[in-house]
Amino acid sequence: MDTRFLGRSGIEVSALGMGCWAIGGPFWAGAQPLGWGEVDDDESIRAVRRAVELGVTFFDTANVYGAGHSEKILARALEGRRDEVVIATKFGGTFDEQTRQTGPDDGTPANVERSVRESLRRLGTDYIDLYQLHINSLPIPEALDLVPVLEGLIDQGLIRAYGWSTDFPERADAFATEGRRCATIQADLSVLRGSFEVLPVAAKHDLAVIIRGPLAMGLLGGRYSATSELPRDDVRGLSPEWMTYFRDGRPTPEFLTRIDAVRDILTSNGRTLAQGALAWLWAFDARTIPIPGCRTVAQVEENAGALRHGPLTEPELAEIERLMGRAQSDARADARP
Secondary structure, three states, rough: OOEEOOOOHOOOOOOEEEOOOOOHOOOOOOOOOOEEEOOOOHHHHHHHHHHHHHOEEEEEOOOOHHHHHHHHHHHHHOOOOOHHHHEEEEEEEEEEEOOEHHHOOOOOOHHHHHHHHHHHHHOOOOOEEEEEEEEOOOOHHHOOOOOHHHHHHHHHEEEEEEEEEOOOOOHHHHHHHHHEEEEEEEEEEEEOOOOOOHHHHHHHOEEEEEEEEOOHHHHHOOOOOOOOOOOOEEEOOOOOOOOOOOOOOEHHHHHHHHHHHHHHHHHHHOOOHHHHHHHHHHHHHOOOEEEOEOOHHHHHHHHHHHHHHOOHHHHHHHHHHOOOOOOOOHHHHHHHH
């Protein structure tokens, strides 16, 4: 239970990773905040190091998080411990490191070649374990143009494996079919909702499923109520259209209702709500590797505590699916290894 593999790459990682979006700090698309507000870099470094102490070996970031700042903080935190961890980052976003403004996505082969070297510089390493396409809806023909480039980066020793962060099963299927050393899909999934359709694709191609948003952008941390209001410098506070868990800086009532329906099961046997949400993912599909975001040592310790409890039981899982109005789906059956 404590470890899993990044699909057919054979790279072993902890069953729980750490998402590093939030430790990047502020960055924007015009006036739209894309970060999670101001951060304390020293606390971020302590959090990453505490995660390693607690057995977390998988760290997921992206070049665009904090306009490169997340990669730099991760490098500082992991200095001297590179061989103990597995680092995943992503490409496709463009940005200005000085202004922290993002530009248009760029899914061209030339950008891959450029971006990998920039990420290596920021991460302070000579190789990246997992390199992921970060354009969710890139057309399939354009994505397939990247496969020879990514295969070449493996041959050069610059990366060990690659994947796609996409919620579209047909895109993931095409990429994994064409890409011999494609190892992962990264998808949005939590007990509340998500991209269930990618799970059979992962089973078909022996891919790991890296789970972004496993705590529903913080809703499953148990700290927000109907009266909560997020600050305007937080991506959840000035919510873009895709931020369905929050609207106008407040939790979406529909999802608070769903949490209330399953709270007792998720918090059974001494688990916190967040730990129960992670336990649901491990029970639902053994390929999942959740990467909850953390900014503090306390958050890391709570999330890592889920490893001690392990997955929910089959009866607990079945009851949650009943309460959520989901049948025990064929997708789940097909997805189990």
